[in-house]
Amino acid sequence: MGKKGDLSDFECGMVVGARRAGLSIAETADLLGFSRTTISRVYREWSKKEKISSEQHSLGKNALLMPEVRGEWPD
Numbered sequence: 001m002g003k004k005g006d007l008s009d010f011e012c013g014m015v016v017g018a019r020r021a022g023l024s025i026a027e028t029a030d031l032l033g034f035s036r037t038t039i040s041r042v043y044r045e046w047s048k049k050e051k052i053s054s055e056q057h058s059l060g061k062n063a064l065l066m067p068e069v070r071g072e073w074p075d
Helices: 009-020 025-032 036-065
Strands: none
Touching (some): 009 025, 009 036
16 A cells, blocks of 8 residues: 555545644654655645645635626726
8 A cells, every 4th residue: 555546535534634633744654554655645635635625715705705806896
């Protein structure tokens, strides 16, 4: 199980949860039995997805709150 593709969604969630709980990469690897490279890769990929999701969510809020984002300028 040295590659991210070999980890189930549950295992990826365990990696993310451990890292978010404050465990280091080495501590997470020791706890879950995966390589440090795998821990780093899984968390990095999750962080990128989370950032994109947050940006999309933020844009949606701005579009609702700011008419100029929708192209509707006040008179």
